[in-house]
Amino acid sequence: MFVWDVIKGVRFKQLKSVLLFFFKHPVFMISTVIATFNAVRVSQKEFPNTHGFHNKGNAFRHALWNIFIAKECSRFSKNNYEIILWTKEFTDWHEDFAPNEELAKTMDLHNNYIGREMFLNTTHKDYKQWIPFVKKQLQQAVLIVSIKDVVNYPTQLVYLES
Numbered sequence: 001m002f003v004w005d006v007i008k009g010v011r012f013k014q015l016k017s018v019l020l021f022f023f024k025h026p027v028f029m030i031s032t033v034i035a036t037f038n039a040v041r042v043s044q045k046e047f048p049n050t051h052g053f054h055n056k057g058n059a060f061r062h063a064l065w066n067i068f069i070a071k072e073c074s075r076f077s078k079n080n081y082e083i084i085l086w087t088k089e090f091t092d093w094h095e096d097f098a099p100n101e102e103l104a105k106t107m108d109l110h111n112n113y114i115g116r117e118m119f120l121n122t123t124h125k126d127y128k129q130w131i132p133f134v135k136k137q138l139q140q141a142v143l144i145v146s147i148k149d150v151v152n153y154p155t156q157l158v159y160l161e162s
Contacts, residue, residue, distance in 0.1 A: 027076045028086045035068035042131060054104050054160035059111045059141050063157055064134050066091055066115030071127065080123070084116050104160060106147045111157050 022029045039061060047057030069087045070080075077083055091112045095105050118134065125133065141157040144150060150158060 025086060028073050028090075031072035031076065032069050032086075032090055035072040036065065038072075038127070039065035039068045046131070046135070054107060056138055056141050056157075056159050059107070059157040059159045060134055060138050062091075062108050062111035063115035063118060063137070064130065066112045067119045067130050067134070068127070070116060070119040071123075071130075074123065080120060084120065087116055087119075088112070103144075103147055106150055107144065107158050107160055110150050110153075114155070114157050117155075
């Protein structure tokens with residue numbers, strides 16, 4: 001039901017933009033879809049029925065999602081700049097495609113960034129190693145209450161609700 005609701009709610013402009021992503025870099029787009037399913041699956045296992053809120057589970061999912069996209073794309077490119085640029089472009093687009101309130105959007109963008117940085121600093125890790133790595137980083141995650149708070153934590157995951 002949820003997938004159908006998303007499909008029904010897609011506007012032509014959104015459909016056009018996702019198709020442009022596909023044609024821009026089809027292999028990366030397919031990699032992104034695979035990474036997305038894997039990140040959601042792992043997040044559901046690690047944070048059952050809670051990763052969809054603005055909590056630590058959500059911070060985990062966003063960081064892991066960016067890591068998984070970058071790792072999946074690295075199978076087809078060794079150019080980390082290209083990989084990170086794609087990952088940022090797609091995940092930023094997602095935040096516009098599925099808009100949140102401004103604070104939640106800022107939190108998601110920040111945690112996406114942290115995930116990309118984690119990937120760049122640990123490209124040698126495999127998927128199973130990243131899960132405990134991100135969970136460990138989550139222990140240092142900071143509860144924020146305003147957009148201004150985010151700049152105070154440039155290397156930490158952030159969340160809104162406990």
